[in-house]
């Protein structure tokens with residue numbers, strides 16, 4: 634009922650662990666797969682190890698989750714040693730990469746491709762990384778990054794992860810598709826700020842952070858809807874998906890698959906199975922046999 638085709642991947646269901654939410658080790662990939670995820674995305678990796686930003690880097694209240702972790706974690710070389718290969722694990726693994734400068738993408742993409750992930754996701758959209766004019770806000774730069782990664786990734790499909798912090802996300806998605814992207818991941822977090830009124834200053838040391846979780850969902854649904862009208866390649870709809878009804882909504886906007894990140898904070902690692910069960914219940918009630926029957930139906 635939930636089987637999903639994403640580029641050349643056959644997923645048992647459309648739920649995918651979004652990048653950066655859990656520290657994903659080889660052992661943990663198996664556990665996340667057992668918990669029901671259709672695929673798992675690794676934390677984004679670049680050419681070097683990063684410490685990330687100073688604390689506090691995370692804040693949560695009600696439906697809002699704000700973070701400015703600043704992409705802490707190992708570099709691609711240490712990931713090569715840890716994983717060796719990614720194509721022999723119990724669940725499809727998507728490798729996520731980023732770079733501060735376009736020249737860095739060739740090498741990181743080549744190394745990531747050598748691990749044989751099911752897909753390479755390109756994080757051009759971290760809102761709290763200082764890389765000068767961000768690639769995500771410029772169609773030309775997005776195309777250049779896409780070409781650099783495609784040139785070095787062989788037959789592995791490439792998804793470009795977009796930011797909602799742009800004037801026209803359709804233009805950026807279109808540039809990625811024209812440059813050879815096989816899929817679009819939409820969206821990364823939206824820049825926001827929370828102020829502690831007693832301390833009279835922003836709660837995060839970085840002042841601004843990326844908003845994720847339920848507060849992001851309407852923005853994600855809007856972005857997926859707009860991108861679906863613009864490109865033919867599949868979309869991994871990501872942003873605030875917490876319940877089965879959210880996954881159905883983002884699929885109706887046009888998503889082929891559904892990223893889940895912050896939802897784990899609210900519902901634990903069992904969220905993948907819970908979301909799938911809730912989707913199936915809704916589908917049975919509405920006599921829907923497979924997701925193709927509702928994908929993009931909100932456009933009619």
Ligand SMILES: Cc1cc2nc3c(=O)[nH]c(=O)nc-3n(C[C@H](O)[C@H](O)[C@H](O)COP(=O)(O)O)c2cc1C
Nearest residue numbers: 651652653677756820821845846872873893894895
């Ligand atoms: C703590 C945290 C760390 C994140 N790290 C990454 C990352 O390394 N790479 C990336 O592409 N996205 C990263 N993201 C963005 C998520 O993958 C996702 O796009 C976003 O949070 C929206 O989905 P959600 O509302 O389901 O969390 C991070 C999000 C959070 C909350």
